[in-house]
Amino acid sequence: xxxxxxxxxxxxxxxxxxxxxxxxxxxLEQDRIYGLLGxxxxxxxxxxxxxxxxxxxxxxxxxxFGREPAEHADVLRRMCFIAxxxxxxxxxxxxxxxxxxxxxxxxxDAAFAERLVADFRLPTKRRIKKLSRGQLSAVGVIxxxxxxxxxxxxxxxxxxxxxxARHIFYDRLLEDYAEHPRTIVLSTHLIDEVANLxxxxxxxxxxxxxxxxxxxxxxxxxxxxxxxxxxxxSFVADRAVIGREGLGGLxxxxxxxxxxxxxxxxxxxxxxxxxxxxxxQLIVHMTGTDLGADTAEEVAA
Amino acid sequence: MGRQxxxxxxxxxxxxxxxxxxxxxxxxKEDEQIPSTNEFAAFYRIxxxxxxxxxxxxxxxxxxxxxxxxxxFVTAGARARLIERRRAEFAAEYLRPLIVEAEKLGIDIDxxxxxxxxxxxxx
Numbered sequence: 001x002x003x004x005x006x007x008x009x010x011x012x013x014x015x016x017x018x019x020x021x022x023x024x025x026x027x028l029e030q031d032r033i034y035g036l037l038g039x040x041x042x043x044x045x046x047x048x049x050x051x052x053x054x055x056x057x058x059x060x061x062x063x064x065f066g067r068e069p070a071e072h073a074d075v076l077r078r079m080c081f082i083a084x085x086x087x088x089x090x091x092x093x094x095x096x097x098x099x100x101x102x103x104x105x106x107x108x109d110a111a112f113a114e115r116l117v118a119d120f121r122l123p124t125k126r127r128i129k130k131l132s133r134g135q136l137s138a139v140g141v142i143x144x145x146x147x148x149x150x151x152x153x154x155x156x157x158x159x160x161x162x163x164x165a166r167h168i169f170y171d172r173l174l175e176d177y178a179e180h181p182r183t184i185v186l187s188t189h190l191i192d193e194v195a196n197l198x199x200x201x202x203x204x205x206x207x208x209x210x211x212x213x214x215x216x217x218x219x220x221x222x223x224x225x226x227x228x229x230x231x232x233x234s235f236v237a238d239r240a241v242i243g244r245e246g247l248g249g250l251x252x253x254x255x256x257x258x259x260x261x262x263x264x265x266x267x268x269x270x271x272x273x274x275x276x277x278x279x280x281q282l283i284v285h286m287t288g289t290d291l292g293a294d295t296a297e298e299v300a301a
Numbered sequence: 302m303g304r305q306x307x308x309x310x311x312x313x314x315x316x317x318x319x320x321x322x323x324x325x326x327x328x329x330k331e332d333e334q335i336p337s338t339n340e341f342a343a344f345y346r347i348x349x350x351x352x353x354x355x356x357x358x359x360x361x362x363x364x365x366x367x368x369x370x371x372x373x374f375v376t377a378g379a380r381a382r383l384i385e386r387r388r389a390e391f392a393a394e395y396l397r398p399l400i401v402e403a404e405k406l407g408i409d410i411d412x413x414x415x416x417x418x419x420x421x422x423x424x
Contacts, residue, residue: 033348170346178339178349196312196347216311216351261393268401276309 010060022207031181080149105147113146133160227272316355
């Protein structure tokens with residue numbers, strides 16, 4: 001079964017003079033894993049807070065499970081939002097959190113939560129404020145996974161988690177998602193680590209959507225061409241340039257758009273080197289300051 | 302296993318190609334079952350939808366076929382068809398870049414042929 005879970009149109013959120021989310025349009029389809037990517041302050045968290053009814057938009061329309069999220073308990077019950085720095089009541093242990101979780105999440109799987117506690121080696125009897133930063137993140141990750149909410153948001157879920165713990169998170173997420181498909185939105189800076197988990201990527205910068213594409217379409221969609229400046233320039237002449245670097249007579253230019261066999265041969269004949277651009281590098285190019293606003297328009301075109 | 306995915310091409314293509322390689326190498330025999338989408342997803346740490354897309358490509362190409370309720374199996378004659386296709390691609394994929402690089406270095410065709418033979422004797 002598939003359907004549209006979230007439909008946002010012209011969605012806008014302002015704080016005084018500052019526009020955090022600037023008239024964005026997007027949809028989230030059921031049972032997909034999304035990456036909501038962008039730099040700090042790009043508007044990712046604001047978008048997620050709007051979707052989960054924690055903020056009211058200033059303009060635009062927003063439907064989550066077919067209706068406005070704010071103040072609709074039936075919609076809110078189907079969502080789980082794991083914030084970067086979740087606060088818990090004073091004196092709470094993680095055992096308290098896991099006991100309370102089924103009151104909010106009807107699909108809560110206590111056995112799965114227990115397994116995750118063991119995986120993450122989380123001390124459940126220690127008070128949460130005494131936990132390390134990584135252990136605190138583990139509490140959030142466990143709630144996010146074991147709640148099995150039809151729409152789950154992870155906002156920078158793993159501050160302080162070590163590489164092993166992060167890979168446990170990725171593995172458990174994939175395993176559980178395979179058995180219990182649901183819509184998951186991952187917001188993170190560790191783009192290289194999650195790139196392969198994502199089915200779809202939404203890149204946001206300064207409150208606007210820069211890229212909204214299937215992850216596999218993004219992969220291999222940009223290439224860095226390096227070599228003698230004149231040869232590079234002639235090769236990229238009629239292509240969409242999203243990044244440009246140079247050193248003396250050498251140039252390295254990143255272009256958007258897939259290269260075919262003929263392009264590759266032409267590049268080889270010109271003595272140019274072609275290098276694939278990872279999702280993370282692409283995002284650095286698209287949201288860096290080197291080319292500014294022109295880049296966004298070229299890519300959108 | 303040492304199987305790495307790279308950033309240059311869509312993952313689904315790489316999944317399909319690795320299955321094809323296994324068929325060509327004889328690791329996967331005709332009539333043998335290939336791993337499930339979720340097994341691919343877990344092994345490569347990729348989205349199951351991406352793995353499914355790779356498997357579907359193999360189905361479209363007639364390399365594997367679904368047996369209802371059981372899984373995907375390598376079709377009869379898959380290996381021969383794959384080899385035929387790879388041979389057709391061989392010139393563009395391997396020979397053209399080789400010739401381009403050889404020309405750059407001033408190696409003519411006869412010398413190149415000699416180098417190929419010498420390399421073959423060594424290996």
